[in-house]
Amino acid sequence: MKAIAAVTSLALFAAASCPAVHAQDADELAKQLSNPVASLISVPLQLNWDDGIGPDDDGSKTTLNVQPVIPISISEDWNLISRTIVPIVYQNEIFPGAGSQSGIGDVTQSFFFSPKAPTGSGWIWGVGPVLYLPTASDDLLGADKWGAGPTAVVLKQTEAGWTYGALVNHVWSFAGDDNRADISNTFLQPFLSKGLGQGRTLTANLESTYDWKAEQWTVPINFTYSKVGKIGSQLVSYAGGVRYYAEAPDGGADWGLRFVFTLLYPKH
Numbered sequence: 001m002k003a004i005a006a007v008t009s010l011a012l013f014a015a016a017s018c019p020a021v022h023a024q025d026a027d028e029l030a031k032q033l034s035n036p037v038a039s040l041i042s043v044p045l046q047l048n049w050d051d052g053i054g055p056d057d058d059g060s061k062t063t064l065n066v067q068p069v070i071p072i073s074i075s076e077d078w079n080l081i082s083r084t085i086v087p088i089v090y091q092n093e094i095f096p097g098a099g100s101q102s103g104i105g106d107v108t109q110s111f112f113f114s115p116k117a118p119t120g121s122g123w124i125w126g127v128g129p130v131l132y133l134p135t136a137s138d139d140l141l142g143a144d145k146w147g148a149g150p151t152a153v154v155l156k157q158t159e160a161g162w163t164y165g166a167l168v169n170h171v172w173s174f175a176g177d178d179n180r181a182d183i184s185n186t187f188l189q190p191f192l193s194k195g196l197g198q199g200r201t202l203t204a205n206l207e208s209t210y211d212w213k214a215e216q217w218t219v220p221i222n223f224t225y226s227k228v229g230k231i232g233s234q235l236v237s238y239a240g241g242v243r244y245y246a247e248a249p250d251g252g253a254d255w256g257l258r259f260v261f262t263l264l265y266p267k268h
Helices: 003-016 023-034
Strands: 041-052 059-066 069-073 076-093 099-106 106-115 123-133 144-155 162-176 186-195 200-206 210-213 216-231 232-246 253-263
Touching: 023 186, 023 200, 023 216, 023 232, 023 253, 106 144, 123 162, 200 210, 200 232, 216 253
Parallel strands: none
Antiparallel strands: 041 059, 041 069, 041 253, 059 076, 069 076, 076 099, 076 106, 106 123, 123 144, 144 162, 162 186, 186 200, 186 210, 200 216, 210 216, 216 232, 232 253
8 A cells, every 4th residue: 555655665764764853852752652651742653564364374464553642731630631542554374265455444433531740659541432333444444333342541651761550441342333343342552662762762562352242353563663763854753663462363463573663843
């Protein structure tokens, strides 16, 4: 897909040519990027490639997640953080005879109400609703169900550059095509990152999902390296890494790659 190729080329260009940002500023931006409810407007373009799909392991899936994060001040002490995930998908032979599909997948929209200041012991948290929207342009790219549920995040950031915490949500379907399977999925994402200085960060996380209807876990483990830089006057972050599926349904992916190019708009 042209959009996916363009993002990949842009990310590779950024990695090769981004000039340095002042070390202190870069480290602060990297720290905010490790916090899902930071007061930082960002637009991550996350490219995922998964291989080994299907009973014969010959299927693949490429997903470009457009993920704008917009914090909104709603009072002196509270922010509302909007996190949207819009998947643009190309997949091929995800099961025998499936052929290939491309287009928009289902959108996930989360809202977190989060205190602007950490707790006295340094914890940062946010809670709110998550919505699942049946926006897929092809039956094989989405569930054709409306869903909703709660979401929450809690984390702590240390002076030594560590960030650790977890994000969780649960989505139940409440409307949609009666001929499609109902949704009852728990998403659990524990994460750990270490700032290395000069805007560089190493991150590990589990983007695990439990399907209560199928009684099945899907547990990809992601390892990524990221760096803050600039393209002209535009602050950006670029990242790359690998993914291993510790648990997956029959016919699920075995492993994958991830590249992320993020536009940053810090407050001045």
